[in-house]
Amino acid sequence: MQQADIQDILRDTFGYDRFRPLQEKIIRSVIAGDDNFVLMPTGGGKSLCYQVPALVRPGVAIVVSPLISLMQDQVESLKANGLAAAYYNSSLAEAEARQVLAKLHNEELDFLYIAPERLMSPAFLTRLKDLDLALFAIDEAHCVSQWGHDFRPEYLQLGQLRQHFPAVPIIALTATADKQTRTDITQRLQLTSANVHIASFNRPNIRYTILEKQKPFNQLTEFLQDKKNESGIVYCLSRKRVEEVAEKLQDNGYSALPYHAGLSSSQRHMAQSAFQRDNVNIIVATIAFGMGIDKPNVRFVVHYDLPKHIEGYYQETGRAGRDGLASEALLLYGLNDIALIKSLIEKNSHAEQQRIELHKLNCMTAFAESQTCRRRVLLNYFNEQLAVDCDNCDICLNPPETYDGTVDAQKALSCVYRVRERYGANYIIDILRGSDDQRIKRLGHERLSTYGIGKDLSLEAWHSVLRQLIHLGYLEQDIANYSVLRLTSHARPLLRGEQKLILAKPRTKLNAPKEKKQTHSKREKTDRKAAPGLEYDRGLFEKLRALRKRLAEKMGVAPFIIFSDVSLIEMSAYFPASEAEFLTINGVGQKKLENYGQLFLKAIQEHKKNVQEPSHALV
Template sequence: MPDSFSLREHAKWLLTDTFGYADFRKGQWEVIENILQRRNTVAIFPTGGGKSLCFQIPAMMMFGTTVVISPLISLMKDQVDSLVKKGVAASFFSSSLSEHEVTRRIREMENGRYKIVYIAPERFQSETFFSALKKVHIPFIAIDEAHCVSQWGHNFRPSYLKIRDFIQAVGDPVVGAFTATANRKVQQDIVNLLGLSQCRLFLSSFDRANLEFRVEDPANPSLYILNYVKTHPGKSGIVYAATRRNVENLFFYLKKYGIQAGMYHAGLAGEQRSRYQDGFLNGEISVMVATNAFGMGIDKSDVRYIIHYNMPISVESYYQEAGRAGRDGEKAVCILLKNSDDYKLNKFLINGNYPPVKVAEALFRRVRRRQTRGIPSEMLISRRMGGASMRESALRKIVEYGYAEIRSGIVYATEKKHFTLTQKEIDLHKDVEMEKLDAMQRYLAEKVCLRAYILRYFNEKPARERCGNCSVCLRNRGQDEGKLMNHMLAHIFGK
């Protein structure tokens, strides 16, 4: 490639030659240019806005190894697999790898083998891994799902708070923080907690004009979904359900009536998940029934509808999942079905995510006693203190807060010797989640424009009070037209 290429021409060449896109989407080049000019960046793009390319392309243009911090192992692996297929030298580090494989990849990283390395934030708890990263030339750190750093954001991850130390430890890298869902308070947290005082904020509109939002209250939700799928033949769609049982029940119900459906949840074998996912991507499967584990990083632009069988746990989660429809810019529909039990189910799930601190501390002390030998996770959560789900939740908490790490199913102690997590801290984060659930519940009961509600939630002023094509606006328009007709008839007949 000629040296005379400008930065934009070089980036455009990579966009077309490596990723197969003819041109940048709105806002993409501006973010890429800012990063290439070595300026810290916070980019808030809606789901489907092309965030990944905003850090992958600069990474390919810089000398050294770019580190991408991502919270989801499945997404991490999918993105690395996709990059490798495109000829990009990429790898990832997560708790799913054996110690031998981690050592091998560290050695290759130190030898400059990779252009892009994806890392789960929990990896920063390991001093060995942290030391290895210091030996690598890292020009750029990209933080995906950056809202996880804020206790006010959905999916708060305490391990994200370690990222600032990592940034300072590796010298003077450019930092890019990316998310699809961050209101004003979360945006400020991202800047402050990551130490990005000198940065440029790229804030794209949350308004996806091609999406039609609906809230429906069918007597039989399963039948409603079946009828919707049948009346939209040849259209790709995703049906989200909150539990594995609901996913499987809906999947078999649709299959019973001849629908080419697939399903996806964490309990399925990896081979089975891949088969359904590939079938959906290549068009053999028209509708995917899934938990929210499905969809992150899935490159399918022609999803024409998203139906939520259950209410998501927050407006952020709903908007992120609904936003997987219509990424090609064409019309798409996002339907949320009412279910009187959903609020109670979500409240139960939230409470289950926040165990009593004494249970978490008991697990921590048991792991500490074993020092470097570790304990199989099944053995650890089978102890008698609290219910099994409570112990499992407590294990997640001590891992999230860096008191333990899981490698190949074995729980090991970290360098942290003192347990400082308090019940007050746990309760604070639970209260934040409950507030978000209440906001989601209000969306279901909303009597004004649904699009306006979503935009205001993210601190964006709607262009107009009525979008004209959500279920509330359409219902209100029908009522307004009915009132106008009655008024005209009364005027004509003098009544």
């Protein structure tokens, strides 16, 4: 296979000028018939790693996917590029299922998407024995590992594929997996001889911000003030919280819908479809509940509650900015979140799994409370080092203020000691602030020397102090005993005044980031880059968005199936005037030129008549 052939497929079918890092190496390996394990972040271009080889190798590509909605989106995207694709799952009526199987046996499909349990049924495996198979692609491969963050028992059967089809290459792909999970995946899928490709986990277009949780709904609406027309996801820890937040958002004029496992299948489908088709802007969902999102223009992800582990946080924040454009990830966290998650973990009777989950939660908490570049801490978790600070997180853009917190810490530790380590954080704060609480009086704690000595600090400030004392190892929470606070051995030197303690001032509000100025230069079309950082005509962009929306509604598909925001931005920057120039836009292949070229070229030319010559021109 010559490089030009692969490049032709990339350009003519998918509309891209160049491969992303590792893609070409992986594609060539699969074409050669090798097994491959691919660890690549969301938005890194995993799909092309099996889609291009599937168009080169003879036969149909069998793609394993865990979610019906994800299958549907990917099949629609492939069809929009002129490829023969179908899915075979429980959403099909009997007649539709027969049609798909007929196409499969008549060799009319390039791709068939299928769930693992249906693929591994004896009847279906027998069907495949009589067909030419280009490859097996196992998407979301972390589901096969019991130590992964989204373990699915039905994925375990996929390890038998190597015995049933020894000559067919298998490519397993995932966006998140630590070292233990990676090893588990390759062993369970019998891919111990596979070529392993690990891409960078860095998503530089995502800005990470973490705030201590104080009046979280107010913090959420402050964050959303300038985002009413943008697509985003808000993750919550419980179904009840999902419903409450979605309802409050609706009451405050936001376009929002809930999405969780307690809703009926039709309700979830309605919410998913409305979000995918830009008919609703915000989905409020339970943490770690898979939505099968293949939507490239999600501009923000908010974690209203603390996730259980960094893998889940990374995967969920990675649903923002899949198109490479600037996006944001906001995390709100508090002591109550940590205590709740710990209590759930400790109910697990499997000691080893409990140990691992507690370790992962501790890593998540350490990340949330770190005072160094968020991206460096995040990447370090995945064994990747960033040489310099990222300049695109809250710590880099607005370094936290610190102060000598020795006295505040001594007051808090002394109070915990004087109540004999029998009470939780809220009660300790009530004593420190001199609360007129009947419980305090009934227990005689208003007579303690620490009663009222912390009136100078707010409730939020004391929560921050206690949180940092826990994180720094001076206090610990006894989760099994109503989260009471206990002193550790490290507390004694601090109480005796033998050491000083520097604390960070609580960060509860979003501050305007100190952004670096970017310069833009004219680029030749032979050295085109994707749209991030590109200056473009926003008026034209909105007109093209409206045109895209009308076409999508007419065709019954999501707008991004027609063109991504990146493609529209490039059109609005370069003002293509001919079919040849339109083909140079990223994401425009021959089929999309054929279907939509004249409509978009006409809209661009009509807009151009009413504006000055654009600063970027195709040459």
